[in-house]
Amino acid sequence: MQSDSTNQIQSFDSVSHFKSLDLGKKLILNQYFEPEYGYGWKIIVENLIKNLTPFKFQLDSIDDSFGILNVQFTLLTQSHEIAILREIHKSLTDSRSTCATCGDLLSKYHASIGRLPKCNNCFKKGVGGTGTWLDKY
Numbered sequence: 001m002q003s004d005s006t007n008q009i010q011s012f013d014s015v016s017h018f019k020s021l022d023l024g025k026k027l028i029l030n031q032y033f034e035p036e037y038g039y040g041w042k043i044i045v046e047n048l049i050k051n052l053t054p055f056k057f058q059l060d061s062i063d064d065s066f067g068i069l070n071v072q073f074t075l076l077t078q079s080h081e082i083a084i085l086r087e088i089h090k091s092l093t094d095s096r097s098t099c100a101t102c103g104d105l106l107s108k109y110h111a112s113i114g115r116l117p118k119c120n121n122c123f124k125k126g127v128g129g130t131g132t133w134l135d136k137y
């Protein structure tokens with residue numbers, strides 16, 4: 001992790017980041033949609049949205065509950081159900097092997113439920129808090 005990116009990491013705002021993404025014309029957001037994820041997963045979310053724009057469905061939430069990228073959605077039609085699920089599952093899998101704080105790839109697959117994956121650098125430096133729900137308070 002670059003030390004000059006610590007500021008970017010700590011000032012990262014997932015709501016602003018998500019607003020900057022091109023959702024295309026088919027993707028619908030739930031009226032209560034409020035994305036919540038760290039700087040480290042922004043590329044995963046960018047790729048997810050890019051791959052989902054061809055499909056018509058409603059995105060209900062994207063957050064980092066349970067230590068994974070947790071994506072909830074509502075199908076509006078039965079078409080493309082498998083393709084949508086495949087993209088969402090890929091983002092979930094990617095989030096388990098990506099530091100949620102800085103975005104570095106982890107050497108080990110993260111399997112701790114309820115704690116965000118974190119690389120050794122971020123862990124040693126204490127960047128990004130504890131990686132648990134306690135960080136929200």
Ligand SMILES: [Zn+2]
Pocket residue numbers: 001099100101102103104118119120121122123
């Ligand atoms: Zn990291």
